[in-house]
Amino acid sequence: MEIKEDIKNHINKSEIKENITDFVKSTKSWSKKYMSTNILFMTFVITSLINGYVLRYFTVKNYFNIKPIVADFSIILIIGAAGYLFKPKHQFKYFFTWSIIFTLICIVNSVYYTNYISFASLSLLKSSTQAVGVSDAIIQNIMELKDFCFLYQLVAMIFVHNFLKRKKYYQKVSKIEKGKVRAINTLVVGVIFLGLFISMLTAKDLSRLGKQWNKESIVMEFGIYTYQANDALTTLKTSLNPLFGYEDSSKEFAAFYENREDKSTVNKYTNKFKGKNVLVIHAESIQNFVLNTSFNGEDVAPNLKKMASEGLYFSNFYSEESVGTSSDTEFTFSSSLMPAKSGTVFMNYSDRSYVTTQKMLKEQGYYTFSMHGNNCSFWNRANAHKSLGYDDFYCHKKDYKIDETIGLGLSDKSFFRQSVPIIKEIDKKHKNWYGTLIMLTNHTPFTDIDKHSDYKVTKTYEVVNEKTGKTETKEAPYLEGTTIGSYFKSVHYADEALGQLMNDLDEEGLLDNTIVVIYGDHDNKLKKSEYNKFLNYDAENDTTLDSDDEGYTDVDYYYYELNRKVPFIIWSKDKKMKKEVTKVMGMIDVQPTLGNMMGFKNKYALGNDIFSIEENTVVFPTGNWLTDKMYYSQSKGEGKLLQESETLSKNYIDEHTKYADKLISVSNDIIIYDMIKKYEASHQVEQENK
Numbered sequence: 001m002e003i004k005e006d007i008k009n010h011i012n013k014s015e016i017k018e019n020i021t022d023f024v025k026s027t028k029s030w031s032k033k034y035m036s037t038n039i040l041f042m043t044f045v046i047t048s049l050i051n052g053y054v055l056r057y058f059t060v061k062n063y064f065n066i067k068p069i070v071a072d073f074s075i076i077l078i079i080g081a082a083g084y085l086f087k088p089k090h091q092f093k094y095f096f097t098w099s100i101i102f103t104l105i106c107i108v109n110s111v112y113y114t115n116y117i118s119f120a121s122l123s124l125l126k127s128s129t130q131a132v133g134v135s136d137a138i139i140q141n142i143m144e145l146k147d148f149c150f151l152y153q154l155v156a157m158i159f160v161h162n163f164l165k166r167k168k169y170y171q172k173v174s175k176i177e178k179g180k181v182r183a184i185n186t187l188v189v190g191v192i193f194l195g196l197f198i199s200m201l202t203a204k205d206l207s208r209l210g211k212q213w214n215k216e217s218i219v220m221e222f223g224i225y226t227y228q229a230n231d232a233l234t235t236l237k238t239s240l241n242p243l244f245g246y247e248d249s250s251k252e253f254a255a256f257y258e259n260r261e262d263k264s265t266v267n268k269y270t271n272k273f274k275g276k277n278v279l280v281i282h283a284e285s286i287q288n289f290v291l292n293t294s295f296n297g298e299d300v301a302p303n304l305k306k307m308a309s310e311g312l313y314f315s316n317f318y319s320e321e322s323v324g325t326s327s328d329t330e331f332t333f334s335s336s337l338m339p340a341k342s343g344t345v346f347m348n349y350s351d352r353s354y355v356t357t358q359k360m361l362k363e364q365g366y367y368t369f370s371m372h373g374n375n376c377s378f379w380n381r382a383n384a385h386k387s388l389g390y391d392d393f394y395c396h397k398k399d400y401k402i403d404e405t406i407g408l409g410l411s412d413k414s415f416f417r418q419s420v421p422i423i424k425e426i427d428k429k430h431k432n433w434y435g436t437l438i439m440l441t442n443h444t445p446f447t448d449i450d451k452h453s454d455y456k457v458t459k460t461y462e463v464v465n466e467k468t469g470k471t472e473t474k475e476a477p478y479l480e481g482t483t484i485g486s487y488f489k490s491v492h493y494a495d496e497a498l499g500q501l502m503n504d505l506d507e508e509g510l511l512d513n514t515i516v517v518i519y520g521d522h523d524n525k526l527k528k529s530e531y532n533k534f535l536n537y538d539a540e541n542d543t544t545l546d547s548d549d550e551g552y553t554d555v556d557y558y559y560y561e562l563n564r565k566v567p568f569i570i571w572s573k574d575k576k577m578k579k580e581v582t583k584v585m586g587m588i589d590v591q592p593t594l595g596n597m598m599g600f601k602n603k604y605a606l607g608n609d610i611f612s613i614e615e616n617t618v619v620f621p622t623g624n625w626l627t628d629k630m631y632y633s634q635s636k637g638e639g640k641l642l643q644e645s646e647t648l649s650k651n652y653i654d655e656h657t658k659y660a661d662k663l664i665s666v667s668n669d670i671i672i673y674d675m676i677k678k679y680e681a682s683h684q685v686e687q688e689n690k
Helices: 002-037 039-058 066-085 088-116 122-127 135-142 145-166 169-176 179-200 203-211 215-239 246-259 288-292 302-310 325-335 357-362 378-388 412-429 483-507 528-535 557-562 587-598 650-673 675-689
Strands: 277-283 312-314 367-372 392-395 433-438 459-464 471-476 514-520 568-572 579-581 630-633 638-641
Touching (some): 002 169, 039 066, 039 088, 039 145, 039 215, 066 088, 122 215, 145 169, 203 215, 246 650, 246 675, 277 325, 288 302, 302 483, 302 514, 302 568, 325 433, 357 367, 357 587, 367 378, 367 412, 412 483, 483 528, 514 587, 557 630, 568 587, 630 650
Parallel strands (some): 277 514, 312 579, 367 392, 367 433
Antiparallel strands (some): 459 471, 630 638
């Protein structure tokens, strides 16, 4: 019996071994056959996958996260499956078309992330015409060598295709390939990997995908192709917004304002400027740090610095702009709402009803106007300014003689010089007025400024002559020839123009009953690398310090983000408002703060009167937030304490993160669904029926 049992076991083991061997052989044979007859498809999959990985390497740098790789792989397989529905000789056209799409996605997002620390949206296509006016900036200041590496996918596809044609690959494959079967099999595998990916996701991941505004986090977890597919669906949903989500958004809107605590209080600034004229100066790309920067003893912005010392100066002020840059700032400044999470308000939602500073002052009898030296249609301003409540828009050739151009259009000095007579006529006709002057010269890429400015960004230093023993003064080139050097020269020119404007206005008596409000519309959009030489220059050796050298300043993520603050100044000729406000403040806080000073209030404002609250929270369109205690990055899931002695609880972070999410969501509901107009209409009907 034992012998028979041993023989039986031996036979079973032999059969198992033989089955395994047969399986391995058949698998090898199948794999060899599959790879030899799917070369073009595999090239498409591998190159697309590599490009997606390389993009993340250049941007969010989550090198070892498996989730975006699985997500990209599943999307590529699902899209690639349809290629098998074409005959082999026509499959190249399909795969190459998608290769072009994927390559463009990677290039555009690589460029966009480098300059905006975010990812591009299809909704920006409507705004793409704005790129025509700033093509010089794109070529000279935005594109980098790394942005062209993604083109290798197209080169690889063409190379492989030509190789296969020479080998008569397509004729051979057409005899054995069952297109529909391979399409279904590939689709099934893609769906399986998609299911695997979904099983890895958390509720927080899915929430971010649905909201879409935290783009960096979505690419980190979902990959670039899933992000772009979701963005396309979000854009489509936005364009068809009356069909989607209104009921839920309406409930969220009503609940938010019903439960919101009114933090406004009567304070020493209440009605301080009631009845005064208001001149707002939109200072293009001016950042706050330039007020404290000088070269060889000469300030970069002496006039701005002087006005900051004489007026109310908010030294921790942030613009909160998104993809609409200057136009986002104009909207947020005027309405106390956040930018739209998809597209821009000026381009996509200028037909909505907003409660703006301009409209509320018009109710007090003010005449409102705006002025700009660029094309009237740029950022759709001709229409958007009407929506904000401006009575008139003075712009470009319609109202100005284009006698001196720098960069994108009419120089600031000429613009201001020609604007003063117009303002003088307005002042004669109207008891009160509110005007906005939009500066232009200090717009990226700053390359045209050398022809109009002799400001030097060199660095002088003293050395002892070894032969004579005397101290000599030498000059090092420092920032000459760099982009950030050109930026400082451009700011200096803009500051000179501002000084000229103030003098001209004063000579005409236009400052006697006027407050001047100056704000930087956004940061200068310079790359982090530009700050390295500025902060770490060794003049004696004309070199840049290394990270291990004494005195080196690391331009890390938090340094860069916190340095993006812009100036905000409220100035009057009597100079009785001299005060520096160090509390953190965002652009959405401007309207409530000015409103308290001028006697108007917007009940839908999302910001706060800065003088009515103990702690303020600045919310950014990315979902990141800032208080006086912490800067928190939602995409990174971490923050930086601004006071080393401070300790904050998890509850503090959770509460502020929840607040930031709600603020962005409610603001977007207002914009997308024209919620204020609909709510006011329904409220009026209710009142009439009582």
